[in-house]
Amino acid sequence: xxxxxxxxxxxxxxxxxxxxxxxxxxxxxxxxxxxxxxxxxxxxxxxxxxxxxxxxxxxxxxxxxxxxxxxxxxxxxxxxxxxxxxxxxxxxxxxxxxxxxxxxxxxxxxxxxxxxxxxxxxxxxxxxxxxxxxxxxxxxxxxxxxxxxxxxxxxxxxxxxxxxxxxxxxxxxxxxxxxxxxxxxxxxxxxxxxxxxxxxxxxxxxxxxxxxxxxxxxxxxxxxxxxxxxxxxxxxxxxxxxxxxxxxxxxxxxxxxxxxxxxxxxxxxxxxxxxxxxxxxxxxxxxxxxxxxxxxxxxxxxxxxxxxxxxxxxxxxxxxxxxxxx
Amino acid sequence: xxxxxxxxxxxxxxxxxxxxxxxxxxxxxxxxxxxxxxxxxxxxxxxxxxxxxxxxxxxxxxxxxxxxxxxxxxxxxxxxxxxxxxxxxxxxxxxxxxxxxxxxxxxxxxxxxxxxxxxxxxxxxxxxxxxxxxxxxxxxxxxxxxxxxxxxxxxxxxxxxxxxxxxxxxxxxxxxxxxxxxxxxxxxxxxxxxxxxxxxxxxxxxxxxxxxxxxxxxxxxxx
Numbered sequence: 138x139x140x141x142x143x144x145x146x147x148x149x150x151x152x153x154x155x156x157x158x159x160x161x162x163x164x165x166x167x168x169x170x171x172x173x174x175x176x177x178x179x180x181x182x183x184x185x186x187x188x189x190x191x192x193x194x195x196x197x198x199x200x201x202x203x204x205x206x207x208x209x210x211x212x213x214x215x216x217x218x219x220x221x222x223x224x225x226x227x228x229x230x231x232x233x234x235x236x237x238x239x240x241x242x243x244x245x246x247x248x249x250x251x252x253x254x255x256x257x258x259x260x261x262x263x264x265x266x267x268x269x270x271x272x273x274x275x276x277x278x279x280x281x282x283x284x285x286x287x288x289x290x291x292x293x294x295x296x297x298x299x300x301x302x303x304x305x306x307x308x309x310x311x312x313x314x315x316x317x318x319x320x321x322x323x324x325x326x327x328x329x330x331x332x333x334x335x336x337x338x339x340x341x342x343x344x345x346x347x348x349x350x351x352x353x354x355x356x357x358x359x360x361x362x363x364x365x366x367x368x369x370x371x372x373x374x375x376x377x378x379x380x381x382x383x384x385x386x387x388x389x390x391x392x393x394x395x396x397x398x399x400x401x402x403x404x405x406x407x408x409x410x411x412x413x414x415x416x417x418x419x420x421x422x423x424x425x426x427x428x429x430x431x432x433x434x435x436x437x438x439x440x441x442x443x444x445x446x447x448x449x450x451x452x453x454x455x456x457x458x459x460x461x462x463x
Numbered sequence: 464x465x466x467x468x469x470x471x472x473x474x475x476x477x478x479x480x481x482x483x484x485x486x487x488x489x490x491x492x493x494x495x496x497x498x499x500x501x502x503x504x505x506x507x508x509x510x511x512x513x514x515x516x517x518x519x520x521x522x523x524x525x526x527x528x529x530x531x532x533x534x535x536x537x538x539x540x541x542x543x544x545x546x547x548x549x550x551x552x553x554x555x556x557x558x559x560x561x562x563x564x565x566x567x568x569x570x571x572x573x574x575x576x577x578x579x580x581x582x583x584x585x586x587x588x589x590x591x592x593x594x595x596x597x598x599x600x601x602x603x604x605x606x607x608x609x610x611x612x613x614x615x616x617x618x619x620x621x622x623x624x625x626x627x628x629x630x631x632x633x634x635x636x637x638x639x640x641x642x643x644x645x646x647x648x649x650x651x652x653x654x655x656x657x658x659x660x661x662x663x664x665x666x667x668x669x670x671x672x673x674x675x676x677x678x679x680x681x682x683x684x685x686x
Contacts, residue, residue, distance in 0.1 A: 156503045156665050158676015163502035169515050176519040180527075180558060184550035191540060191549075192608035228628035236623040243625030250628040347636025349614075354633070357615045366612045377616050381602075381609050385553075388602060390560045390595055412623035427588045430576035439574040440670060448573060449669035452505035456669075456678060 158456075190383040192369070195362060197337065197352060201328035204361040206304030208328060211359040212321040213299055215255045217292035220358040223255035229354070230254065236413040243413065251350055259355045260324055263336045273323035276316035283315065291315035373398055394419050497662050504676075505669050510573075513566040514661075520559035521654060525647065527552040532643055537606050556598055563591060575667045578674070583660040590653035597650055600642035603632055610635070 201208045214220040218232070226235035227244050228251045235244030261280065267273050280288060295314040302308040306318065327333040337352040356362050366372055369382040377398065379391040397403050397418065403411045429435050439445060446453065477483060530548045531539060539545035567587065576584040602613050614632045621627040631637055671679050 156668060156674055156676070158668075158672075158674070159504040160501040161504050161507065162500060163506060164500070165498065165515075168512075169519065172512070172515045172519040173522055176516060176555070176558060177523050180520070180523050180551050180555040183554040183557075184547055187550070187554070188546065189550040189553045190609065191546065191605075193540075194606065194608050194611050227625075228622060228631075244623050247625035247628035251631060347639075348631070348634040350631060350633040353611060353615055356611070362612070362615065365608070369608075369612075371612050371616075373616065386557050388595075388598060389557075390564070390598070410623075412620040416620055416624045423588075423592055427585055427592075429571075429588075430581040430584055436574065436576070439572045442572060444572040445574070445670050448508045448510055448569070449505050449672075451507055452669050452672070456672060456676065 187385070190381050190385055192382040195356060195365065196331070197328045197333045197356065198331045200356065200359065200361050201325055201333075204359070204364075205325055206299070206306065207360045209306050209321045209325055210296065210299045210304045211355070212260050212324050213292055213296040213317060214358065215259045215355070216261075216317060216320070217289060217296045218256060219293070219296060220255055222253060222259075222354040222358050225253075225354075229350075236410045238410060238413050238417060253351060253354060255354075255358070258351055259337065259358075260320060263327055263333055264320060264323055266336065267323060267327060270323055270326070272319055276319035276323065279316040280320060287315070291317045295321075374404075393422070492659060492663055496665075497659075499662075503666060503668065505672070506666050510565075510569040511666075513562050513569060516562040517559060517566050518654065518658070520555050520562055521650075523555035524552065524559055525651075527555055528643065528647075536604055536639060540606070552601075556601070560594070560598070563594065567591060573667060574670060577667055577670075578664070580660070580664050580667055583657060583664060586653050586657040586660060590650055590657055593646060593650045593653060597642065597646035600638045600646060603638040604635055604642050606635065614638075 211220065215223060222229060224232045226233035227247055227249050230253055231249055234242060264273050264277050291314050294312055295317040298309045298312055334352065337355060338346045338349060363372065371377060371380050376395050379388045379395045381387040397415045403415060407414055425432065527548055531552060534545060539549040603610050617632050618627055621630065621632060668674060673679055
């Protein structure tokens with residue numbers, strides 16, 4: 138790659154700022170080819186040794202079968218308007234303003250551009266397409282004929298009763314729940330059969346679909362996804378999304394972003410707006426790094442931490458001196 | 464094409480766009496600067512290897528990603544060959560970031576922005592940030608549990624900044640196109656620009672050493 142022969146260059150003839158001191162032979166192309174081969178072999182060896190994680194995704198069908206109580210409670214919560222998605226705010230709905238930082242409300246200002254009506258999109262809409270279930274059809278008719286206040290009262294009462302019964306519909310105490318139990322049971326049946334998975338992806342765009350906003354929001358409203366993530370050490374307080382399932386490095390480069398979520402005040406006093414505050418903080422830190430050459434103090438750190446003397450120790454030892462003797 | 468007064472490179476001034484581009488390119492990046500056979504004598508440390516290691520890992524990332532693209536994003540779930548190629552894509556990405564972070568810290572402690580090299584530093588840092596975005600979208604399009612969970616977690620931060628209204632991490636089609644076309648183009652262009660700037664400006668001299676290779680007397684006095 139290189140020899141240590143030096144050949145001083147003429148002081149004249151070079152461009153301003155061009156190196157005019159001693160040089161050494163250096164084969165850039167050979168270095169690149171060797172590096173490419175080494176890195177390719179290293180990646181292949183790591184792949185052969187450690188492979189890569191591939192935990193199958195959760196479907197609405199697998200959720201409804203593994204945790205039917207959680208599924209039914211989530212569906213009741215959608216009808217009651219108490220789930221995360223139902224009260225999310227922009228870009229999905231206007232149920233709240235979303236996060237803000239003082240008077241700066243970026244989430245609100247961006248607007249509702251991906252409309253999601255949790256009760257209708259996740260429960261009422263799919264049931265309306267279930268044409269061969271008379272009980273579901275009757276329950277849906279009763280729901281639609283009721284006032285919003287009555288709908289809210291039924292759904293909230295059933296959600297509370299489910300919670301009191303550990304999300305087991307069979308143990309729910311008798312009460313005035315209107316058509317809600319029949320609706321959630323019918324939706325559970327749709328999920329069990331697998332048709333809800335395709336139904337929720339349908340955004341009216343026709344045959345082809347790539348947008349999983351609705352099924353993912355519905356899935357995230359339940360407890361099963363989070364519980365599964367916790368089992369894979371993926372929750373927010375477990376350094377969240379920088380991890381992967383299994384023992385893999387994950388997105389280790391996100392450590393600083395994820396770090397803030399582990400400490401106060403982001404876990405406490407600022408928790409309600411932690412996302413936007415951490416995003417702002419990371420953008421400011423990124424700008425500091427980008428424009429570091431122009432920031433007094435920060436740009437002088439390398440002179441104070443003499444690592445450069447180690448890197449260039451050979452040159453410092455042998456370099457010619459100008460003016461007075463060294 | 465009309466000939467005019469010769470410019471500083473000796474080529475005739477011309478209204479021909481092609482000739483002007485060639486002239487300006489050769490002036491900015493003369494072949495002896497782009498592909499030199501010699502380097503300054505101080506380019507003699509292992510820290511200099513991490514730049515080319517980063518580019519090498521990037522090449523492996525692109526090649527393994529292109530291999531997956533041939534068969535589609537879900538191929539690797541059902542094919543053992545596909546799973547190995549996905550592993551290659553993952554581990555070359557891990558190596559890419561590992562090398563790049565060492566390269567970045569090395570350049571920081573060498574204050575490599577000195578001598579009209581600030582733009583070289585800036586393009587490198589922006590390439591690092593763009594690479595984080597590219598890798599992130601890769602995790603979103605794995606079409607498995609990791610993708611589901613990471614998308615669900617990430618949406619809140621992105622929505623809070625107002626970006627999620629336009630850049631929907633739950634739309635796998637949108638994220639796939641960003642991952643395989645737009646962001647690699649951005650990173651690739653930044654890497655090319657970064658390398659061209661390194662070649663045009665040259666490798667930064669040691670702290671306290673002038674471009675003629677001698678110690679700055681003031682620096683020496685402070686040693």
